[in-house]
Amino acid sequence: RASPPLAALSQVLRLERSRRTGIVFPLQKLERYLAPGTDTARFRLFQPGLAALQRAEALFRSDRGHPIDYVSSAVRMDHAPPPALPEVCFIGRSNVGKSSLIRALFSLAPEVEVRVSKTPGHTKKMNFFKVGKYFTLVDMPGYGYRAPQDFVEMVEAYLQERRNLKRTFLLVDGVVGLQKTDNIAVEMLEEFGIPYVMVLTKIDRASRGVLLKNVLEIQEFVKENTQGCFPQLFLVSSVEFSGVHLLRCFVAHVTGNLPTLEAS
Ligand code: GDP
Secondary structure, three states, rough: OOOOOOOOHHHOOOOOOHHHHHHHHHHHHOOOOOOOOOOOOOHHHOEEOOHHHHHHHOOOOOOOOOOOOEEEEEOOOHOOOOOOEEEEEEHHHHHOHHHHHHHHHOOOOOOOOOOOOOOOOOOOOEEEEEOOOOOEEEEOEEEEOOOOOOHHHHHHHHHHOOEEEEEHHHHHHHHOOOOOOOHHHHHHHHHHHOOEEEEEEEEOOOHHHHHHHHHHHHHHHHHHOOOOOOOOOOOOOOOOOOOOHHHHHHHHHHHOOOOOEOOO
C-alpha cells in the first residue's frame, strides 16, 4: 500500500511556502486572521525546526530494523503489555476522528492495522502499538453521550496505574468544539494530575471563522480551568495531513526521543 500524498515531509516541502506552513504549523496559519494584540505566545511553545521534524518522521517510518506493530488489545489493566517503554495515549469522544488520526500518524508504516470496533454493544478495548524500541502508543476506547461505565472504569484504571504514560492526547472535534462529554475526560485527567494536550481534529471541515472561535474558546478554557493541559493546542486534519507532522514530532519529544530540540 502506498502512503497518501503529504504523508511525508519531503512531499510537503515541495509545496509553496504558505501551503507548507498551513500543513506543518496549522495554528500559525490562523494567526494572521486574529485581531491585532491577541496574545499568540501560546501558538508557538512547541515549534521544532526541520531537523527535529525529520527525526520524528524517521521514528514513524517502519523498516526491517525498525518495526511498527499493533501489539495487543486489553480490556483490563492486567492484560496490558508490560510498561517497558515510554507511552502516549489517545482519547476522545466516539467519532472524533481518533482512528483516522492514528492511521495518519502511522501512514508511513502502512502494514500497521488500526482496528476499529464500533459495533454498539461490543466491548471497547485499549489497543497497543509498539514503535520499534522507542515508545508505545495506545488507542483508548471512545466515550459517548453517556460515557458507559466500562469506559470510565477502564480509562480511569489505565490513567491511574500506567507508570510509563508520558502524555495523554485528548481529541476534540474542531468543527463542534468542546462538548459536555469532553468534561468527563478533562475532569479525570485533572483529578489524577495527568499531563495532557488537546488536539483539534477535522480542521479541514471547519470554516476559518468556526476554527478561530473554537481555538480561542478552548485556549481560554485551558488557561482558566486546567492545570495539567499543555497551553498550545494541536490542530490536525487526517485528510489533508495538516498538523500530523508536528504531532509526530511532539510525540517523539514527550517520549524522550528527541533529545535536542532546535528552534526553527
Ligand atoms: P473515531 O470514532 O474517533 O475513531 O473516528 P473516525 O476516525 O472513525 O472518524 C469519524 C468520521 O470522521 C469518519 O467518517 C471519518 O472519515 C471522519 N474524519 C476523521 N478525521 C477526519 C478529518 O481529518 N477530516 C475529515 N474531513 N473527516 C474526518
